[in-house]
Amino acid sequence: MIDHSDRTCGRPTRSGSPCKIRVSGSDVACGTHATEQDKAVAEAHRSGWSEGYRSGSESSASLSKSRIERLEQRVKDLEEQLDGAHRVYEVGGHQVVEVGRYTYRWRGSRPLAVGDRVLLPENYVSRMKNGPGPTTAVVTKLGTTYRGPLSDIVGRAPAAEG
Known part of the structure; x- marks a missing residue:
């Protein structure tokens, strides 16, 4: 492999001695001594190298x-496999569902389905955010992998007016 990092033009000057102007990259001669063909070859080399570099980068990306x-x-x-292995749909004989990021127990007679609107019990945050009383939310998933204490869903929410 040729080291192109520290080269000189080397073409003969008017005095006959080699030109000592440094050249780099794709250039084969300095601006004074380069022929049109030298310039075309250097430009083709730069263009090819640039295209190859771009193509390699795109391929890598x-x-x-x-x-x-x-x-x-x-x-x-793997998360779905783990979830499926640990998901329960009833706790103490009652349906459990996820509503957003939280799990609730449903003691109603008709099972809930994903998309059902329900009334959740008031808590500290919901009271500050929505005022006193139950909050309306939507069942997002049946069953749970949560194993802690559960709050009960207050009831089914009235049908949305729309």
């Missing part, structure tokens, strides 16, 4: 993106 997507899918699959 594409490969990385593909790998990330595969790993994210694998994590999702």
Whole structure:
């Protein structure tokens, strides 16, 4: 491999001695001694190198993106397997559902489904945010992997007016 980092033009000057002007990169001669063909070859080399670099970068980015997507899918699959192995749909004979990030127990006679509107019991945060009384929310998932104490859903929410 040729080291192009510290080179001189080397073309003969008017006195006959080699030109000592430094050249770098794709250039084969200094601006004074380079022919049109030298300039065209240097430009073609720069253009090819640039295209190769860009193509390599895009290929690397594409490969990385593909790998990330595969790993994210694998994590999702494993989370679903783990969730399925630990998810319960009843606690103490009553249906459990997730509403947003929290789990509640439903003691009603008709089971709830994802998308059902329910009334949640008032808590400190809901009282500050929505005022006193139950808060309307939507069932987002059936069952739970949560194993702590549960609050009861107050009831089904009235149908939304719309």
